[in-house]
Amino acid sequence: MRIYLGVIFSIFTLLFSSAFAADPFPNKPIRFIVPLAPGATADYLARSLAVELSKSIGQPIIVENKPGANQIIGTSELVKAAPDGYTIGLGISSLVINPYVSKNIPYDGMKDLIPLAMLGIMPGLMTIHPSLPVKTFPEFIAYAKANPGKLNYASQGNGSVSHIGTEIFKQQTGIDMVHVPYKGSGAAIQDVLAGQVQVFITTPPSVMGHVQTGKLKALAVTGKSRHPMMPTVPTVAEAGLPGFQLESWVALYVAAGTPPNIIEKLSQSVKAGLELPEVKQRADAAGVELRYLPPAEMTKLLNQEITSWSKAIKSANIKLD
Numbered sequence: 001m002r003i004y005l006g007v008i009f010s011i012f013t014l015l016f017s018s019a020f021a022a023d024p025f026p027n028k029p030i031r032f033i034v035p036l037a038p039g040a041t042a043d044y045l046a047r048s049l050a051v052e053l054s055k056s057i058g059q060p061i062i063v064e065n066k067p068g069a070n071q072i073i074g075t076s077e078l079v080k081a082a083p084d085g086y087t088i089g090l091g092i093s094s095l096v097i098n099p100y101v102s103k104n105i106p107y108d109g110m111k112d113l114i115p116l117a118m119l120g121i122m123p124g125l126m127t128i129h130p131s132l133p134v135k136t137f138p139e140f141i142a143y144a145k146a147n148p149g150k151l152n153y154a155s156q157g158n159g160s161v162s163h164i165g166t167e168i169f170k171q172q173t174g175i176d177m178v179h180v181p182y183k184g185s186g187a188a189i190q191d192v193l194a195g196q197v198q199v200f201i202t203t204p205p206s207v208m209g210h211v212q213t214g215k216l217k218a219l220a221v222t223g224k225s226r227h228p229m230m231p232t233v234p235t236v237a238e239a240g241l242p243g244f245q246l247e248s249w250v251a252l253y254v255a256a257g258t259p260p261n262i263i264e265k266l267s268q269s270v271k272a273g274l275e276l277p278e279v280k281q282r283a284d285a286a287g288v289e290l291r292y293l294p295p296a297e298m299t300k301l302l303n304q305e306i307t308s309w310s311k312a313i314k315s316a317n318i319k320l321d
Contacts (some may be wrong), residue, residue, distance in 0.1 A: 002257045026086060029060040033081075033089040036065035037184035053305060067184055070094050070157040080175025082134025083257030085266070091115070091253045093161050095149040096305045099157035100313045115298035116252040116263060117270040124165065124246045125204040126236070127216045129195045137219045137239035144175035151177045153199035154188035162201050164309070164318055165222070165246040169201070171316045183229075194217065201246065204230065222246035228284055233235050249291075249305075251298060267294050 066074030069095050081087035107113075126137070132151075134140045142217045144151055155163035158181045170177060180197050182188040185206050192200045193215055203262070204227050210216040211230070220236045221227050222245060236244050252270065254263065274280075274292045293301060 015131055026059050030060050032061055032063050032085040033066055033074050033087065035066050035090065036073035037186060038065045038237065041085060047056055060230075063093050072098060072102060075109070075113070077111045077139075078228060078253060079255055081255045083259075084260055085254060085262040088116075088266075089253050091251045093248045093305065093309075094159065096162065096302055097164055097309050097313070098159055100188040100310050101164070101318065107123065108315075110299075110302065112256050113253045113257050114258055114263060115295050115302070116254060117267045117295070118291060118293040118298045118301065119270065119274065120289050120290045121223075121247050121249050121309050122144060122203050123221050123227070124162070124201045124248070125130040125207060125211075125221055125227070125230075125233070126199070126201050126219045127190055127192065128200075128219060129198045130214060130217050132198055132217070134219075135217075137234065137236070140219055141173050141175060141241075144173075144177060148176035149178060151199060152180045153177045153201075154192055155179060155181050155200075156185050156188060156202075156206065157181050157183060158253045161246070161248050164313060164316075166199075166201055167318045168312055168316050169244055170243065185188045203248070203280050223289075229307045249301075251293075263295060292294065 007187050026186045064077070066077045068074075072093065074089065075091070075095065078089035090108075091113070095113075096110070098105055128134070128140060132140070132143065134143050137254060155166060157163065160181075163179065164180065165180070166177070177199060180191070182191070186200050187209070188197070188200055189202070189207060191197050193210060201222060203212075204221070207216055207218075208229060211218045218230060218233045220234055220239045221230070222236050223238075224235065224245065224247075226233060226235055226238075252266070254266075271294070272288050278289060
């Protein structure tokens with residue numbers, strides 16, 4: 001699932017401008033790998049970040065889009081990068097999902113990458129095309145049950161959070177929808193807007209504008225609480241399905257072998273950035289729950305996530321299309 005990155009970029013500005021003020025690092029261009037397709041909101045924000053970071057550190061920040069295979073292509077590039085702190089990358093929940101739904105992954109995410117820090121958690125938003133004759137979440141479930149196999153749902157790709165999450169949703173509600181995978185949220189949103197697919201669970205910021213203009217309907221937020229920018233949209237639990245919850249985390253990574261002192265500097269700078277009032281204000285507006293975890297605690301969380309997602313995937317009998 002494509003993650004809202006606006007909060008992250010504010011953190012990065014502090015990260016590089018303060019942590020390395022008295023350090024020769026960086027003294028050459030820095031790669032910022034975004035494992036998502038060009039043209040998506042994440043791509044736009046990544047390029048905005050590159051401009052700000054270049055100003056603050058005096059070195060070019062080169063954004064490299066490496067989309068495809070549910071972030072596996074981009075993550076592979078990060079794994080192969082020199083472990084010197086000059087290549088950083090984004091990691092999302094798909095990192096722990098991929099081994100259970102994808103074949104021949106060319107790396108071990110738990111061994112070949114080192115988490116710098118977890119930044120936060122983001123819920124999903126279930127949206128539908130306005131042509132569907134429903135107004136509420138319960139009405140949608142009733143309509144889907146009455147029309148098995150006639151609705152299509154979009155995902156960011158086979159094995160993505162939106163794919164796995166929607167399959168679990170289908171299992172818990174007993175509805176039947178056809179999966180249509182895309183290479184990122186941008187293309188998926190365009191087809192939902194065009195009515196070629198009718199349902200999409202994605203991050204709120206990516207579709208909020210379309211909801212506000214009536215081009216899409218928002219049925220429910222898949223997190224623990226309502227989104228601050230859409231207070232009238234209920235959570236899935238409030239709408240009648242307390243057993244379903246879908247959230248994504250976003251974290252920063254470097255290749256294994258990166259010197260501990262660089263990892264520590266990066267992680268502590270991220271922590272300081274998350275504590276800034278202006279960062280929290282942006283996070284609240286975006287519906288992001290800021291949650292800093294240092295490398296060791298992030299590793300523990302990853303192990304917990306592996307157990308949780310593997311059980312869910314097995315229970316839902318999810319397989320690659």
